[in-house]
Every structure is written in C-alpha cells, then in structure tokens.
Amino acid sequence: MNKKIAFIGAGSMAEAIIAGIVKAEIVDDEQIIVTNKNNKERIDRLQKRYHIQSIVDKEKVIQHAEIIILSTKPYDLEAAIQSIKEFVKPNQLFISVVAGISTDTITDLIGVNAPVIRAMPNTSASIGYSATAISAGKYATTEQLKEAKELFETIGTTAIVEEDKMHIVTGISGSGPAYIYYLVEAMEKTAVESGLDRETAKDLIAQTIRGAGEMLKKSGEPADVLRKKITSPAGTTQAGLESLEKNDFQRIVKECVENARDRSIELGKSK
Ligand SMILES: NC(=O)C1=CN([C@@H]2O[C@H](COP(=O)(O)OP(=O)(O)OC[C@H]3O[C@@H](n4cnc5c(N)ncnc54)[C@H](OP(=O)(O)O)[C@@H]3O)[C@@H](O)[C@H]2O)C=CC1
Numbered sequence: 200m201n202k203k204i205a206f207i208g209a210g211s212m213a214e215a216i217i218a219g220i221v222k223a224e225i226v227d228d229e230q231i232i233v234t235n236k237n238n239k240e241r242i243d244r245l246q247k248r249y250h251i252q253s254i255v256d257k258e259k260v261i262q263h264a265e266i267i268i269l270s271t272k273p274y275d276l277e278a279a280i281q282s283i284k285e286f287v288k289p290n291q292l293f294i295s296v297v298a299g300i301s302t303d304t305i306t307d308l309i310g311v312n313a314p315v316i317r318a319m320p321n322t323s324a325s326i327g328y329s330a331t332a333i334s335a336g337k338y339a340t341t342e343q344l345k346e347a348k349e350l351f352e353t354i355g356t357t358a359i360v361e362e363d364k365m366h367i368v369t370g371i372s373g374s375g376p377a378y379i380y381y382l383v384e385a386m387e388k389t390a391v392e393s394g395l396d397r398e399t400a401k402d403l404i405a406q407t408i409r410g411a412g413e414m415l416k417k418s419g420e421p422a423d424v425l426r427k428k429i430t431s432p433a434g435t436t437q438a439g440l441e442s443l444e445k446n447d448f449q450r451i452v453k454e455c456v457e458n459a460r461d462r463s464i465e466l467g468k469s470k
C-alpha cells in the first residue's frame with residue numbers, strides 16, 4: 200500500500216490501529232503521521248514508540264496525506280475537521296472510526312464532496328485481532344472501499360456492512376471487548392476470593408476466552424450447541440448457568456447491546 204496516512208486524534212483507538220499497521224509493515228513507519236488537539240507529550244511518545252511522525256502544524260499533517268483517519272471523540276470531530284478543512288485536497292480519502300457520526304455529516308463538515316469511509320474497529324487492533332466493520336459514504340469509490348478493507352485487514356478481520364448497521368455493530372464489536380473484560384473482572388474477583396492467586400486466575404480465564412472464541416470460529420457449531428456440550432445434566436455448568444438464567448442474563452445482555460446501539464444513534468443525532 201505504502202500510502203501516507205494521517206491520524207487526526209491520537210488516543211487509544213488511533214494507537215491500536217497504528218500499532219497494528221506498524222506490526223503488519225504495510226507502510227513505512229515514517230509514512231504515518233499523527234496529530235492531536237494539544238497533548239504534545241502524547242504524540243511525541245507515539246512517535247518514539249512506533250517510529251512514526253508527530254506533527255502539530257495541521258497544514259503539514261494534511262499536505263501530503265493520501266488517507267486521513269479521523270479518530271477523535273464524536274464531540275471533538277467538528278472542531279477537528281474545522282482545523283484541517285482549509286488544507287484538504289481533492290481525492291484525499293477520509294476514514295472515520297468515530298462512533299455514531301454518519302459519512303454524510305462528515306462530508307458536510309469537510310465542505311467538499313470528499314470521499315468518506317466509516318469503520319468501526321476495536322482495540323484488539325493493537326495485536327491484529329480487531330473485528331472491523333466498514334461502510335462507504337456516497338462519494339467513496341469501490342476502489343477506495345477496497346483500499347480501506349485492505350488497511351483494516353492488517354489489524355484483524357473485516358466485514359462490509361450497510362451504513363445504517365454501524366450502530367448495532369458498535370454495540371457488539373466496537374464496545375464488545377469491554378463487556379468481555381467486565382466479565383473477566385468479575386470472574387477474577389470470584390476466583391481470588393475463593394483462594395486462587397490472581398495470575399493463575401487471569402491466565403486460566405484468558406485462555407478459556409481465547410479457546411471459546413476459536414471454537415466459535417473453527418468448530419462450525421453455533422454457540423448454543425457448544426454451550427450444551429459443556430453442560431452435563433445436574434453438573435457444575437448447569438448449576439452456574441441456572442444462576443445466570445435466574446438473574447435474567449439474556450435480558451441484561453440484550454439491554455446492554457441495545458443501549459450501546461442507541462447511544463451510537465444519539466451521538467449521530469447530536470452532531
Ligand atoms: N476506544 C475504543 O475502543 C474505540 C473507539 N472508537 C472511536 O474512536 C474515537 C476515538 O476514541 P479513543 O481513541 O478511545 O479516544 P481518546 O480520548 O483516547 O482520543 C481522542 C483523541 O482525539 C484528539 N482530539 C480531540 N480534539 C481534537 C482536535 N480538535 N483535533 C485533533 N485531535 C483532537 C485528542 O487529543 P488531545 O489528547 O490533545 O485532546 C485525542 O488524541 C471515538 O470517536 C470512538 O468512538 C471506535 C472503536 C473502538
């Protein structure tokens with residue numbers, strides 16, 4: 200690919216993507232430029248860590264960029280675009296990982312018919328395990344969509360979805376790792392309270408989640424079948440699952456995903 204890629208926003212998501220791209224070696228490290236609002240120390244740290252360029256001057260950031268990745272919080276996006284729009288040139292491709300905000304809104308903010316692609320990765324990008332959904336805005340070409348897909352494939356798997364599906368995608372795979380970590384926190388706490396040392400608990404739980412993920416991908420069997428294979432009649436799993444059922448686990452998870460989805464919709468409207 201070897202395109203010049205500029206990141207507008209240098210937080211956790213930008214770093215996860217940068218780490219993934221650098222590891223995959225699809226562009227020379229110095230082809231990656233990073234800028235933020237005012238935390239110079241942060242971009243300098245990223246420069247040192249990944250051998251990329253950190254630049255404060257927005258004109259210099261945009262000048263030679265072929266792909267501009269928008270990675271600010273949703274409420275900072277408008278100001279961020281304001282700070283670069285006068286330097287934007289035709290054919291620069293915008294990729295936004297910002298939750299909720301539509302490609303049409305972004306195009307309007309840029310003020311020219313800029314090609315915009317929306318992507319929803321997750322922080323597992325930093326180790327090449329993101330699940331990224333991608334959709335194209337109305338000025339993005341098939342070629343540009345392919346290019347974005349290739350870029351995100353270096354940091355995990357990709358799925359092309361219609362843009363109106365981005366809200367539910369955010370609710371499952373964008374925010375998803377946080378739900379899993381929350382579950383792990385609860386399991387770890389219980390294991391430690393029952394006398395297991397934290398490190399052993401952490402290793403056992405992490406490998407259990409990894410194994411379950413791989414089973415879902417490789418066994419060809421759906422989650423409910425895999426679950427039933429573990430659940431011996433009157434056994435330990437049944438005892439555990441009964442507690443989840445009694446406490447309405449399905450409803451809680453449904454509400455969790457729906458709330459995240461609805462928050463994404465709201466973020467889009469508030470812009
Ligand atoms: N974290 C996650 O798991 C995921 C996040 N996302 C999306 O990614 C986006 C970024 O999230 P995250 O990385 O967690 O957020 P962070 O708060 O970690 O980072 C936000 C970055 O935006 C910068 N910024 C703010 N205002 C401007 C501006 N005017 N111009 C340039 N840069 C600016 C900040 O700079 P400074 O520090 O100088 O203020 C900071 O570097 C969000 O929109 C989120 O929805 C998508 C998928 C997953």
Ligand SMILES: O=C(O)[C@@H]1CCC=N1
Binds near residue numbers: 373
């Ligand atoms: O919490 C958020 O808003 C972002 C979007 C998906 C993951 N983190």
